[in-house]
Amino acid sequence: MIFNCLLCGEASLKIICINCSKNYLKTKIIKNKNVYSFYDYEVIEHFNKYKYQKRGDLVYKILSRPLIEFSRKFNFNSFVLPIDDVPKYFSHTGILANSMKSRFLKPLFGKLIASSKVKYAGKTLDYRLKNPRNFIYKGKKNIDVILVDDIKTTGLTLKEAKETLKKHGVNVIFNIVLSDKSIR
Numbered sequence: 001m002i003f004n005c006l007l008c009g010e011a012s013l014k015i016i017c018i019n020c021s022k023n024y025l026k027t028k029i030i031k032n033k034n035v036y037s038f039y040d041y042e043v044i045e046h047f048n049k050y051k052y053q054k055r056g057d058l059v060y061k062i063l064s065r066p067l068i069e070f071s072r073k074f075n076f077n078s079f080v081l082p083i084d085d086v087p088k089y090f091s092h093t094g095i096l097a098n099s100m101k102s103r104f105l106k107p108l109f110g111k112l113i114a115s116s117k118v119k120y121a122g123k124t125l126d127y128r129l130k131n132p133r134n135f136i137y138k139g140k141k142n143i144d145v146i147l148v149d150d151i152k153t154t155g156l157t158l159k160e161a162k163e164t165l166k167k168h169g170v171n172v173i174f175n176i177v178l179s180d181k182s183i184r
């Protein structure tokens with residue numbers, strides 16, 4: 001299949017061409033407290049609209065590449081838990097969690113779902129505080145997980161997810177996001 005690169009428009013075998021991947025998808029792992037992030041915010045924000053589009057899965061598969069290598073460093077057993085991975089055409093957080101799958105790391109799909117479908121993009125902290133996601137957890141109790149989301153903005157979603165999980169004895173070892181807006 002031949003695509004037109006989403007960034008430069010040139011014919012390409014991938015939805016983002018090799019040149020654009022190299023020039024624009026620069027990654028650097030930064031650890032901020034217990035959150036690891038990989039890209040500058042503007043990069044991930046640029047692709048945000050593909051979350052809910054057909055073929056957006058191809059974009060998120062490319063964006064998840066650094067997670068594959070990163071997760072190979074971990075040689076302890078843990079589960080990988082994507083936040084609110086409800087597929088429309090696909091689930092972007094599900095793709096990220098799947099990319100981390102290894103002998104040691106096992107993704108748990110569809111286990112941590114927001115019962116409030118409020119969208120946070122572009123909303124103020126005050127709005128976010130007044131409209132919690134109300135997560136429901138349906139997974140195993142008393143396990144360790146690595147929590148996965150695409151963007152950390154205020155940190156409220158990660159915090160709320162962690163609080164829900166705690167009630168089930170689930171311990172968040174650390175968090176993985178593509179970008180941490182609070183620092184990059």
Ligand SMILES: [Zn+2]
Pocket residue numbers: 005006007008009010016017018019020021
């Ligand atoms: Zn290109």
